[in-house]
Amino acid sequence: MNGGDFNGAAAGFPEPFRLFVRESVESTNDEVRELARMGAPDGVVVLAERQTAGRGRRGAAWFSPPGESLAFSILVKPPEPKALWPRLALAAGLAVAEALESSGLTAGIKWPNDVWLGGKKAAGILVEAGADFAVVGIGLNVNSTEFPEGVRGIATSMRIEAEREFERGEVLAEIIRRFAIRRAQIDRDFEELIAAVRVRCVLTGKQVALLTAGGPKTGIVEGIAPGGELLLRTTDGLERLMQADEVRVLGD
Numbered sequence: 001m002n003g004g005d006f007n008g009a010a011a012g013f014p015e016p017f018r019l020f021v022r023e024s025v026e027s028t029n030d031e032v033r034e035l036a037r038m039g040a041p042d043g044v045v046v047l048a049e050r051q052t053a054g055r056g057r058r059g060a061a062w063f064s065p066p067g068e069s070l071a072f073s074i075l076v077k078p079p080e081p082k083a084l085w086p087r088l089a090l091a092a093g094l095a096v097a098e099a100l101e102s103s104g105l106t107a108g109i110k111w112p113n114d115v116w117l118g119g120k121k122a123a124g125i126l127v128e129a130g131a132d133f134a135v136v137g138i139g140l141n142v143n144s145t146e147f148p149e150g151v152r153g154i155a156t157s158m159r160i161e162a163e164r165e166f167e168r169g170e171v172l173a174e175i176i177r178r179f180a181i182r183r184a185q186i187d188r189d190f191e192e193l194i195a196a197v198r199v200r201c202v203l204t205g206k207q208v209a210l211l212t213a214g215g216p217k218t219g220i221v222e223g224i225a226p227g228g229e230l231l232l233r234t235t236d237g238l239e240r241l242m243q244a245d246e247v248r249v250l251g252d
């Protein structure tokens, strides 16, 4: 890994963010959780070049090829009530989308927090809460061109979409700068955050199939509610979905 690149990036972090770079870990989310248990402060960021057990939502494996992608986790100790912490996932997805846009790309958000480029997934976010902290894990395909068989066809990278390479440190610093702004909006300024998510929501107007805690659902997405829930028009009426394990756009 080019550690110098990341050191330069860390110099561009706003307060209180601090970067720790690791060559190889099982999962950066686990590293950050451990640091939190040892009393690490809000804003610690652990980035790893290699994850041997990187994970995504629903227990899926997360593939992040060394030297080509970004895999990092942020320790957040939110002053807001715990009920609002799930909103950190929206804040993180938006921060990634905005950072991609500042690199000249057109990004979309696939609620709740996948970031899309050109109709495919470029980044995923895994938020895990502890007693008094949350871990925001972000995986972003920056310069990758190959993907494992299971996700080939649905995954993309910044490089594939822009047909050029990107400096990972610069992308990282921009994500952290955007996240610093958006994470402060999960309570009083949430309307502003949601408005920015809405205009990037790739599901609005689409027919989708979802797996929710209440079972599978299909319907047409009408948008995102003021609380961040997905508004789904089903045969039973308009439903507000807090979470979904899997969201599939039908007819794509």
Ligand code: BTN
Binding pocket: 026, 027, 028, 029, 030, 051, 053, 054, 055, 056, 057, 058, 060, 062, 064, 070, 071, 072, 073, 114, 123, 124, 125, 126, 137, 138, 139, 140
């Ligand atoms: C998803 O889309 O399923 C979420 C993927 C989250 C991957 C990131 S990579 C950094 C952090 N460490 C992990 O083990 N997972 C997250």
